[in-house]
Amino acid sequence: MQTLNSTQLATSETQPITQPNFLEIRDVSKTFVTPKGEFPVLDGVNLSVKEGDFMCVIGHSGCGKSTLLNMVAGFLTPTEGEVLLQSQRIAEPGPDRMMVFQNYSLLPWKSAFDNVYLAVNSVYTGKTKAEKMEIVNESLAMVGLTEAAHKLPKQLSGGMKQRVAIARALAICPKVLILDEPFGALDAITKEELQEELLKIWTDHKVTVLMITHDIDEALFLADRLVMMTNGPSATIGEVLEIPFERPRDRTRIMEDPKFYELRNYVLDFLFHRFAHDED
Known part of the structure; x- marks a missing residue:
């Protein structure tokens, strides 16, 4: 070698x-x-x-x-x-500081949109609902998941689940x-x-x-x-x-x-x- x-x-x-x-x-x-x-x-x-x-x-x-x-x-x-x-x-x-794990860590009963919204809603307490929704939509678009926004994790492939996890992490601008x-x-x-x-x-x-x-x-x-x-x-x-x-x-x-x-x-x-x- x-x-x-x-x-x-x-x-x-x-x-x-x-x-x-x-x-x-x-x-x-x-x-x-x-x-x-x-x-x-x-x-x-x-x-x-x-x-x-x-x-x-x-x-x-x-x-x-x-x-x-x-x-x-x-x-x-x-x-x-x-x-x-x-x-x-x-x-x-x-x-x-936001962390993304190998196992995605998504809430299985919430859609891709709602998994990201949960993080945005908890951090941006001073923003309106419309502003928070815009942040979520922009974050999902960034990882190519606009059309899958309302799918549950069980309806997503492994790669799509990881995209959701990355979008959730980046949505709050860590x-x-x-x-x-x-x-x-x-x-x-x-x-x-x-x-x-x-x-x-x-x-x-x-x-x-x-x-x-x-x-x-x-x-x-x-x-x-x-x-x-x-x-x-x-x-x-x-x-x-x-x-x-x-x-x-x-x-x-x-x-x-x-x-x-x-x-x-x-x-x-x-x-x-x-x-x-x-x-x-």
Whole structure:
């Protein structure tokens, strides 16, 4: 396998920071108390994110990826350290951070429109019903679901359900969009279609994105930087890889670029050699 050492590939440690940090994870550790005692999931995680970044997080199962992003969302609090958004400590969930899960998390008895309206109605308390409905319609149109607005989740495909979840998250204009393997359960064709849509939405709105993925190709196509986690327990960030491909990105052109395969092999080596799971 062809690999590159850390001097051949730019990481966050070798690139100067030229913009103020928008989101900061400072010396974060997380330990859960279990019936068998304390279980350290994360240990000493530090990460700085610029406003408008598209950052992917990759690592083996159990390395604390979801735990880390749940602390950014405010669903969990660090045992040690702190997470800051625009210099304000995150202590609870808020509409400035919206999360999209792999399992869609839609209310099955509500239509696509009503699932999005529920979020809009709870955040935009000062707007009229007509204004809220306009926001919902614009959000569904953004993800190509205008004609499916009044369908129930059971009437939608997996890809359409995920579009609803993304529309719901973006309808309230969050500062940070958090995606926990949003395309992991989708077929390859639908996954690629939604990757393209997500990039277009990100380009148009410049929301800061943090996304967990197990798909190296997906990360290299989407991200500005790829955060590579070490194994748990007591996982931390092993490296942050800068993705050099210019935007807007063309999938075919990237896949034909030799640099793509150099980067892909580098990530594979990190995951399956330097930080391979132990065989039991």
